[in-house]
Amino acid sequence: MARIELDNLSLTFKMRACKSITLKEFLIGKIFTRKAPPDIIVDALKNVSFTVEKGERLGIIGHNGAGKSTLLKTLAGVYYPTSGTRIVEGKISSLFEITLGFEPESTGWDNIAFRSYLQGETPKTIAAKKDSIAEFTELGDFLNMPVRFYSAGMLVRLAFSIATAIDPEILLVDEVLAAGDLAFQAKARQRMKDMMAKAHLMVMVSHDLSSIETICDKVIWMDHGSIRMYGPSGVVVKAYQDSVRSEAIAA
Amino acid sequence: MLAYISSIWSYRYFWYSLVQNDLRQRYRGSVLGMGWSLLHPIAMTAILCVVFGGIFQQDYRFFGPFLLAGMAIWNFLTQSITAGCNSFFMAEAYIRQQPVPMAIYPLRTVLGLGFHFLIGMGLVIALSLWFLGWPGILPFLSIIPSVILIFLFGWSISSIFGLATVYFRDTKHLSEVGLQILFYITPVMYPPSVLEGRRIGILLKFNPLSPFLELIRDPLIYQKLPSIETFGVATVLTLSAMVVAYSALKASEKRIIFHL
Numbered sequence: 456m457a458r459i460e461l462d463n464l465s466l467t468f469k470m471r472a473c474k475s476i477t478l479k480e481f482l483i484g485k486i487f488t489r490k491a492p493p494d495i496i497v498d499a500l501k502n503v504s505f506t507v508e509k510g511e512r513l514g515i516i517g518h519n520g521a522g523k524s525t526l527l528k529t530l531a532g533v534y535y536p537t538s539g540t541r542i543v544e545g546k547i548s549s550l551f552e553i554t555l556g557f558e559p560e561s562t563g564w565d566n567i568a569f570r571s572y573l574q575g576e577t578p579k580t581i582a583a584k585k586d587s588i589a590e591f592t593e594l595g596d597f598l599n600m601p602v603r604f605y606s607a608g609m610l611v612r613l614a615f616s617i618a619t620a621i622d623p624e625i626l627l628v629d630e631v632l633a634a635g636d637l638a639f640q641a642k643a644r645q646r647m648k649d650m651m652a653k654a655h656l657m658v659m660v661s662h663d664l665s666s667i668e669t670i671c672d673k674v675i676w677m678d679h680g681s682i683r684m685y686g687p688s689g690v691v692v693k694a695y696q697d698s699v700r701s702e703a704i705a706a
Numbered sequence: 707m708l709a710y711i712s713s714i715w716s717y718r719y720f721w722y723s724l725v726q727n728d729l730r731q732r733y734r735g736s737v738l739g740m741g742w743s744l745l746h747p748i749a750m751t752a753i754l755c756v757v758f759g760g761i762f763q764q765d766y767r768f769f770g771p772f773l774l775a776g777m778a779i780w781n782f783l784t785q786s787i788t789a790g791c792n793s794f795f796m797a798e799a800y801i802r803q804q805p806v807p808m809a810i811y812p813l814r815t816v817l818g819l820g821f822h823f824l825i826g827m828g829l830v831i832a833l834s835l836w837f838l839g840w841p842g843i844l845p846f847l848s849i850i851p852s853v854i855l856i857f858l859f860g861w862s863i864s865s866i867f868g869l870a871t872v873y874f875r876d877t878k879h880l881s882e883v884g885l886q887i888l889f890y891i892t893p894v895m896y897p898p899s900v901l902e903g904r905r906i907g908i909l910l911k912f913n914p915l916s917p918f919l920e921l922i923r924d925p926l927i928y929q930k931l932p933s934i935e936t937f938g939v940a941t942v943l944t945l946s947a948m949v950v951a952y953s954a955l956k957a958s959e960k961r962i963i964f965h966l
Contacts, residue, residue: 468964532805535960549803556799558724560731569727572720573804 778826790864
């Protein structure tokens with residue numbers, strides 16, 4: 456069963472002006488009730504509601520800072536909403552910030568294990584997948600080297616291969632296709648297609664409007680943390696393009 | 707709480723492999739490798755035995771295992787605090803990717819330290835059996851629940867200090883200073899009898915680490931079962947630390963990511 460339901464969900468980042476307060480400021484603030492520097496409040500998501508059912512492919516578009524990635528991370532459960540409800544049924548696999556979270560001193564092989572365990576694999580299930588993951592990376596003997604010697608492209612290969620080795624019910628994707636060299640991109644695209652065919656539900660964030668239009672059947676257009684438009688992909692992408700064009704002309 | 711523990715357990719392969727990796731990395735490329743974790747406490751004890759054994763006029767047969775036990779427990783608990791302060795920052799990349807119970811990150815820290823603690827305990831047992839003889843089956847077996855208590859206490863304070871550091875960066879530095887003070891009023895290097903009858907001796911009574919030291923030293927060094935009082939105080943301390951850690955994590959673990 457795969458299903459996502461967001462109801463009136465809001466997420467507010469509250470950041471202190473200087474990242475985090477020191478004890479001195481805390482004490483002074485408490486004792487002398489001097490005013491602390493005001494908090495920086497960012498309404499990252501405002502009253503977002505939508506439902507995605509099994510079999511649907513949802514795209515999220517919008518300009519930088521519109522809340523696309525925040526929305527995706529909230530779906531994944533990494534960010535916890537300030538108010539509203541999030542119901543997600545099904546096993547999630549997320550592809551975002553995938554090049555972070557490696558143990559730099561450990562080999563590629565070891566990192567395959569750590570990542571897979573984090574995704575809920577066991578030594579038994581990994582044994583079956585390890586070789587196919589390694590093969591997909593095409594990194595060969597580099598896998599015996601500590602990951603800190605890897606180039607950015609090699610890290611993407613490793614991360615992508617691990618993250619896509621499981622069969623998720625819900626797939627959350629953030630702009631991963633743009634990474635890696637050309638040969639790997641083509642291969643990654645194919646793997647994504649295979650995964651999308653298997654995944655019961657997919658949510659994808661991208662600036663590549665043409666791939667959003669071909670892959671997704673519904674699209675959400677995010678603008679300053681709220682949904683500006685939600686509907687069939689062709690209609691929303693067209694409206695978004697028109698608005699960007701008219702802004703460009705106005706400028 | 708049971709649900710929380712079972713979800714920690716469900717990620718066991720993840721944290722277990724990270725702990726293994728941490729230990730391997732620590733001795734990577736060194737000739738002696740893991741041997742260092744054995745040699746280090748032995749060398750420290752030998753030096754301290756020579757220096758302080760003279761000052762406190764202690765027989766090395768008693769003082770050696772006494773020191774070793776004290777240092778193993780002291781190092782484990784204080785490093786649980788100082789390393790625990792960093793545990794969430796070190797895990798930032800994982801936290802940003804996958805929602806998992808946050809207690810596994812302090813657990814990773816504490817298990818790595820626990821490995822060295824167990825090696826230290828092995829040395830204490832070996833040395834005390836050699837110098838002081840067999841304490842009897844009951845005192846000997848009492849070490850097992852004691853070690854578990856010490857471990858759970860370490861995990862809890864590690865989580866508490868880790869969380870506190872996320873919200874107050876000063877915690878780490880404050881705790882380092884605090885531990886330095888605590889060191890002098892904790893009977894790690896000197897037998898508690900040295901302070902007996904002096905006013906400062908009262909501090910030992912209220913030192914939260916004293917009961918944990920007694921739990922290990924009573925059976926192995928003094929060859930007697932720890933008193934019910936010692937066990938009781940240690941258990942109450944551990945349980946309250948666990949409750950504080952659990953409720954603090956429950957209340958704030960979903961917001962940690964916004965403060966890293």
